[in-house]
Amino acid sequence: MTATQHAPLYQFAHGRTGDKGDRSNISVIAYDARDFDHLVAHVTEDAVRVLFAARQPRAVKRYVVPSIQAMNFVIDGVLDGGVNDALNLDTHGKALAFLLLGLPIPLPPRLAGGAA
Numbered sequence: 001m002t003a004t005q006h007a008p009l010y011q012f013a014h015g016r017t018g019d020k021g022d023r024s025n026i027s028v029i030a031y032d033a034r035d036f037d038h039l040v041a042h043v044t045e046d047a048v049r050v051l052f053a054a055r056q057p058r059a060v061k062r063y064v065v066p067s068i069q070a071m072n073f074v075i076d077g078v079l080d081g082g083v084n085d086a087l088n089l090d091t092h093g094k095a096l097a098f099l100l101l102g103l104p105i106p107l108p109p110r111l112a113g114g115a116a
Contacts, residue, residue, distance in 0.1 A: 005112060006104040013039060015097035022079045026097050030069040035108045040064055040071065042105040048073050051103055052096075073100070 009028070012035050016027045028043055030036040049060045058077035065072065078096065106112070 004106045006106055008101065009039070009043060009103045009105055010101035012105070012108065013043075013101065015101050017095075017097040019079055023074060023076050024078050024096050025072055025074045026100050027070055027072045028100065033069050034110055036066065036069040038108040039105070043071060043100075043103065045073075047103060048075065048100065051100065052078055 012032070013028045013030050015029070018025045028039065030039055043062075045060045045062045048062070049057060052060070052075060055078040057075045059075070061074045063072045063074070064070075075096075
């Protein structure tokens with residue numbers, strides 16, 4: 001049996017980030033509609049919660065939008081209180097999309113030798 005090959009999420013999707021107070025929302029949009037179901041299976045609330053563990057999120061909620069092959073993650077408590085309260089350099093949370101897009105996921109079946 002061969003080991004599963006992984007690649008960073010950014011190879012299959014791009015992201016956008018917004019913020020309001022201590023809440024960040026990160027959209028993940030598939031480059032190729034054929035990969036969307038695979039991304040939904042692997043970019044889960046639990047995977048995002050683990051990835052952001054160092055920022056100690058209070059809650060992670062995922063909204064799936066199949067019509068545009070996208071997901072939106074709403075992550076509470078990751079902006080150190082928000083723009084007016086935070087002492088970190090990224091008080092708007094813009095770089096958080098890059099953290100999420102670095103998430104390693106298994107290759108989609110069409111690239112791992114599976115069906116298209």
